[in-house]
Amino acid sequence: MTVPTRRIRGSRLRHPGLPRFDLRATAVFFTLLALLLVVLGVVARAAGAVAERRPVWTVVLCLLCAPALVAGVRGRYRRRSAARAAHRAAAALQEATRTALDALEPPAGRERPSPAPTVAVVPADEPEPTVVVDYAALDADAFEQAVAALCERDGCGSVEVVGGAGDLGADVVGVDPQGRRLIVQCKRYGEDNRVGSQDLQRFGGTCFTVHEADVAALVTTSGFTAPAVEYAAHCGIVCLDGEALRAWSEGTGPAPWELPAPAPGAGLPPQ
Numbered sequence: 127m128t129v130p131t132r133r134i135r136g137s138r139l140r141h142p143g144l145p146r147f148d149l150r151a152t153a154v155f156f157t158l159l160a161l162l163l164v165v166l167g168v169v170a171r172a173a174g175a176v177a178e179r180r181p182v183w184t185v186v187l188c189l190l191c192a193p194a195l196v197a198g199v200r201g202r203y204r205r206r207s208a209a210r211a212a213h214r215a216a217a218a219l220q221e222a223t224r225t226a227l228d229a230l231e232p233p234a235g236r237e238r239p240s241p242a243p244t245v246a247v248v249p250a251d252e253p254e255p256t257v258v259v260d261y262a263a264l265d266a267d268a269f270e271q272a273v274a275a276l277c278e279r280d281g282c283g284s285v286e287v288v289g290g291a292g293d294l295g296a297d298v299v300g301v302d303p304q305g306r307r308l309i310v311q312c313k314r315y316g317e318d319n320r321v322g323s324q325d326l327q328r329f330g331g332t333c334f335t336v337h338e339a340d341v342a343a344l345v346t347t348s349g350f351t352a353p354a355v356e357y358a359a360h361c362g363i364v365c366l367d368g369e370a371l372r373a374w375s376e377g378t379g380p381a382p383w384e385l386p387a388p389a390p391g392a393g394l395p396p397q
Contacts, residue, residue, distance in 0.1 A: 306340035343382035
């Protein structure tokens with residue numbers, strides 16, 4: 127049995143990757159090319175005729191066109207050269223930056239040393255700052271502690287606060303810089319409430335006989351009545367009122383153990 131074969135058209139045998147041949151497009155292309163060649167020939171012939179009739183103008187025209195052509199070529203070359211130079215400069219700057227950063231980085235395994243701490247140097251002979259205390263604003267216990275702190279500041283030793291119930295008139299005890307036993311009674315009174323003679327009598331009855339004081343002082347935030355000052359002078363008790371206490375605290379006045387017992391009638395406040 128004979129199997130009929132089907133004829134395959136030539137278009138199907140064309141390789142898919144090859145462009146398709148178009149006779150019409152090819153004819154149009156060659157026609158345009160011929161016209162272009164004719165036009166160029168006519169222009170060249172006309173230019174030759176002009177050159178024959180006016181050779182001077184032809185030379186001048188060529189001289190004028192030549193610099194423009196050279197300048198165009200040079201400009202293009204310069205643009206390329208400038209671009210290359212800018213690229214090289216950017217690469218060199220980047221490499222220098224990388225080298226500087228590598229130099230600043232510490233070596234591997236080593237930590238960057240930390241700066242030394244700043245230490246404030248205070249001269250040894252500089253006096254300690256004076257702290258001004260409002261003693262009238264303190265309560266009784268805080269006032270005794272403040273007087274004891276003043277005694278320690280000015281060179282007293284073995285300073286203790288013993289005030290309280292049963293203290294028998296002694297609130298602060300210690301030893302002054304001359305080695306004498308110091309007994310201090312503290313009276314935190316208001317400005318209108320002055321220390322009277324009865325307070326001095328109670329203190330004078332125990333400071334020497336019971337506490338064996340070499341220096342006995344009564345320190346108050348207010349003042350003293352005239353009978354109190356007279357009794358203190360008679361017994362040899364040093365009296366410090368509010369003004370003398372502030373001077374002692376600020377360092378402008380003497381400490382109690384540096385004062386003699388007041389003379390009778392000396393510096394009496396008004397009644």
